Amino acid sequence: MGFKHRLLLSGAALSVAFGATAARAQEEASLLDEVVVTAEKREESIQDVPVAITAFTAERRELIGIETVTDMTNFTPGLNYSVGTDRITLRGIGRLTNNLASEGGVANYVDGVYSSSSVSAGGSPLMIDRVEVLRGPQGTLYGRNSIGGAINTISKRPTNEFYAEVRATFANYDRQYYEGVISGPITQGLRYRLSVGRLNQDEGWFTNYAGGPDEGEIRDSWYYEGQLEADLGENVEAWVKVAFSQYNNRASPGGRSGGSFAQPDPSLFGPGSLSPSTGFGYLSGANLVAIGPIRGNTVLQTGDLRGFSTNIPGENDQESESIVGEIIWRLPGMDLKYLAGYSHYDYELTTDFDASAIVSYQVPLNPTGLCALLGPARCQPFTVFPNVVSQYVEDKEWWSHEVNLTSTTEGPLQWIVGAYYYHEKYRQPVTLTEPDQPQLAAPLGAAPNPLRIIYHTNQAMEAESKAVFGQIDWSFAPTWRATVGLRYTQDEKAGVESTRQMCLGLPSCLASIAGLFGVSPANATIANLGSLTPALDITNSVASGLPPAGVTAPQNGVVGPAVTNPATGIRSRALAGEWDAWTGTAGLEWKPEEETLVYGRYSRGYKAGGFNSGTITAFPETKPEFVDAYELGVKRDWSRSFQTNISAFYYDYTDAQVLVTYQPEIGPRYSTYFNLPKSTIQGIEIESTWAPLDNLRILANYAYLDAQIDEACCIVDSDDPTAMLPGARPAGPLGPIDAATGQPTRGQDLAGQTLPASPKHKVAVNALYTWDLAPGSLTGSISWLWRDEVYSSMFNRELNLAPSRSQIDARLTFTDAEDRYTLVAYVQNLTDEEDIDSIGASRNSLGVIQPGAYSLVPPRTYGVQIQYRF
Secondary structure, eight states, X not given: OOHHHHHHHHHHHHHHHHHHHOOOXXXXXXXXXXXXXXXXXXXXXXXXXXXXXXXXXXXXXXXXXOOSHHHHXXXXXXXXXXXXXXXXXXXXXXOSOOOTTSOOSEEEEETTEEESOSGGGGOOTTTEEEEEEEESOOTTTTOTTOSSEEEEEEEOOOOSSOEEEEEEEEETTTXXXXXXXXXXXXXXXXXXXXXXXXXXXXXXSBEETTSSOOBSXXXXXXXXXXXXXXXXXXXXXXXXXXXXXXXXXXXSTTSOXXXXXXXXOOSSSOTTOSSOOHHHHHHTXXXXXXXXXXXXXXXXXXXXXXXXXXXXXXXXXXXXXXXXEEEEEEETTEEEEEEEEEEEEEEEEEEETTOSOEEEEEEOOOTTSHHHHHOTTTOOOEEEOOOOEEEEEEEEEEEEEEEEEEEOOOSSEEEEEEEEEEEEEEEOOEEEEOTTOGGGGSOTTSOOOTTOXXXXXXXXXXXXXXXXXXXXXXXXXXXXXXXXXXXXEEEEEEEEEEEEEEEESOHHHHGGGHHHHXXXXXXXXXXXXXXXXXXXXXXXXXXXXXXXXXXXXXXXXXXXXXXXXXXXXXXXXXXXXXXXXXXXXXXXXXXXXXXXXXXXEEEEEEEOOEXXXXXXXXXXXXXXXXXXXXXXXXXXXXXXXXXXXXXXXXXXEEEEEEEEEXXXXXSOOEEEEEEXXXXXXXXXXXXXXXXXXXXXXXXXXXXXXXXXXXXXXXXXXTTBTTOOSTTOOEEEEEEEEOTTTOSEEEEEOOTTOBOTTOOSEEXXXXXXXXXXXXXXXXXXXXXXXXXXXXXXXSSOOGGGEEOOEEEEEEEEEEEETTSSEEEEEEEESTXXXXXXXXXXXXXXXXXXXXXXXXEEOOOOEEXXXXXXXX
């Protein structure tokens, strides 16, 4: 019997058992707080919503210490967030790339307006009223990119009475956070709210052994927000919020991702290199110049997982501004609502791409080579300046409009209809420069390159999404309700991708100009040519946009041929695509008593197709994703002190958009998208709250997730191109010879592999106890969090497997009897575990694959917070 049939039978058995044997809850007031959510675009108790949903109110976040998106991930079944890649997944569906032409699978909404970032969900509880995580495809009411689920962030609104509060937080690593809010009436029917926050941290979690600035959450950030809310007569309400934020942060989001376990590559040109690598300089180069005592792999030399050695400081800067507003017109029996928003986001990340503190080295000359024969007066050994600076930019703006009409009567029929429009445009340049390498400024026979770019890609795209939707809820019997919803969505994307790539010293490049030096192609090497070695522009050859010989598949998404600008050397090509889909939901609810809700639900989710834009590949377009999701759930208040929410689900997931990396003979690795024909996702999630004593609350969550690939054949793994590593399943025809191993390349059959970022088990337990004292109340909180091992790649090898990890957090909160001030003391990662959040693999020029870059969870952090209310 398959999982789907077992799920249906178990749900039916649960329903009968509840109807036959469940005792009614006591009539006394519940010890458990009621949480009101707007998951279905109307206010309802979370226990009455037939959706698997986790809600974090400001009060709960403050008492438990749920501050960031990572913290929410720990307490949300099925949710996974990687700090190192800044990607979020829900029940195995998410995003495997940061390319903006392929959206995420989890939709983010801030005050009802779609956002491509989940960062707002981690905003301060002083400014955020609650965060709702809707698990499973939201095929009707949310639509855009909600194939895996949706995260709703709802701001606190202006108050009818004057209110003001200030807070100050002081923590280790010289972290200081100041924030304040003031709210109240301006005049009758008009209210305001102003908020400001400033976060500063001067010490990092990661030590730079090269003597440069440390990294890891070193930041200086500001946030400003202003709101106005007005009653425009008896039946019309209006609200608007304007927000601005900016920050400067050392290293990548959330701090440096960590180092690497990989040994330095001994070859002069490692896999994917466009110029000489640092590893050769460290191991075999002459006249090595480096900063600091660490010249190779920091981790292998020091054993310090939080150590690194670079001479280019990592830094990321971000500015964003947004405006969102709504107007609600209260009509007889219905509400008409118009919601609009605009956001602009500008982000720049600078990192040391070569991840070393090596400044320069020389490639020893071949004594019988051309340069040695010419003599030192005419030719010197080639000097390599391996400083490779990476700059990643996202410059994006988007705006949306939604109109919906919602019933407000108390009758058996409830409904909502609406229309939605979204538009975005963005550019996403990625540039690698070698600013100290003079040859790159004037590549041989090509346009000037004054910035000394070695690799550059960019995309300037626009996307548009339009939808109409409707949903009906019908209580056709006293204890039964049926739901039917339908949404039609149309998506379009269009724009221009561009690239330029150089080659400095690779034998495969120099062979093409060997005749200029009067040597054979085999002798056209840096060791033979020395300082005569030129830089070459290889853009047209590596970015032809043409399919391999013998491949006749259509060039989907391509609008016209790629063209190179002779003045700039930039090669560009236009792309365009259109997709549309019908999605929706159908559900049945049974409420045999006030304390019990049993539901079954089918939902169809969709995510638009996308592009692997920026590198001008032969087949840039991917097909849309679809999922057919079946879910059974039970929400039950067993008594005034015990509550459980249980859901079991089965997904038929087709055409998942995954990223595959290829290594061409010349040039760096490039990524392309591939649609996995079929995957199956199934699991069980349990959320429970128990109040065994009046002052004690125990929260316990558990999630089981089995996200498995069913069909995916003949995909080449760039780290194991010959499919010879243990566990590989060779499939498909033999390909070109791999230079490192001398063996033919071959694809693999991935059926049975686990989807990335899908831990099989996850547990969270929190206990809250409150002591009622004469001066006030003291609440203690302790949390234990555990996550199973998790793969970072769909190639499920041990080197891509992050070990299981656990964490203990603790918190004490004291509030005086008059609720004027609050004092908080906290510690996170109490035992200071150096747990790995995600890990990848690395293949060197000898064909040896080894553990590579990793991301760590934050170290032990502790501090105090003071809150004062006026």
